[in-house]
Amino acid sequence: MTPSAEIRAFMGRLGHEFKHHELLIRALTHGSIASPTRPDNQRLEFLGDRVLGLVMAEELFNADLTASEGQLAPRYNALVKGDTCADIARQIGLGDVLKLGRSEMLSGGRRKDALLADAMEAVLAAVYLDAGFATVRKVVLRLWKDRLDGLEDDPRDAKTALQEWAQANGMPPPRYDQTGRSGPDHAPVFHITVRLADGREASAEGAGTKRSIEQAAAKLLLDRLEGRE
Structure with a gap:
């Protein structure tokens, strides 16, 4: 062949x-x-x-x-x-x-x-x-x-960890919004913003799946909340 x-x-x-x-x-x-x-x-x-x-x-x-x-x-x-x-x-x-x-x-x-x-x-x-x-x-x-x-010592699922943080602090689950999209259909670039009920938020942008960009946004916000940024 x-x-x-x-x-x-x-x-x-x-x-x-x-x-x-x-x-x-x-x-x-x-x-x-x-x-x-x-x-x-x-x-x-x-x-x-x-x-x-x-x-x-x-x-x-x-x-x-x-x-x-x-x-x-x-x-x-x-x-x-x-x-x-x-x-x-x-x-x-x-x-x-x-x-x-x-x-x-x-x-x-x-x-x-x-x-x-x-x-x-x-x-x-x-x-x-x-x-x-x-x-x-x-x-x-x-x-x-x-x-x-790039693997972290504790590669937690950031979305799960952020939801647990919100619940522990008496808040509903975080909300994820697609605030932008660009690029061709076969390689879209997503812009995702995650928000907590108290107004704190973080945004991430990148190629790949919406889920992976949501994870990136959640990690950014979690890092801020836990003082790592």
């Missing part, structure tokens, strides 16, 4: 040249276009989830020999959660090469978090089957490098 120029470009962004190109094609095939002779990526997604988990668990385990399980778990969850996988997928343009049925394509499937996250895990499984654990480990650590470098 000779890969298209589009697939070759994607392999370059991914950082792995497949020997068995059919593995990559399967990893990119969504159920909306699958057939008996063209299997979808669900089985690979199942395997890729475990491959990513092992790479991250091993990396975190070795990076901090004094951390307890209670400290390692939230760091691990921050690295392997769907939002993170979807963001990595966007970073390497995975949505552009997804194989989708017409209805899924028209409904914006190339931008959907769930589809991107599942496909990202499937691609990692394909790398693992094509070249082994050492190779997929290198791919993961390169793609996730910024996340690993």
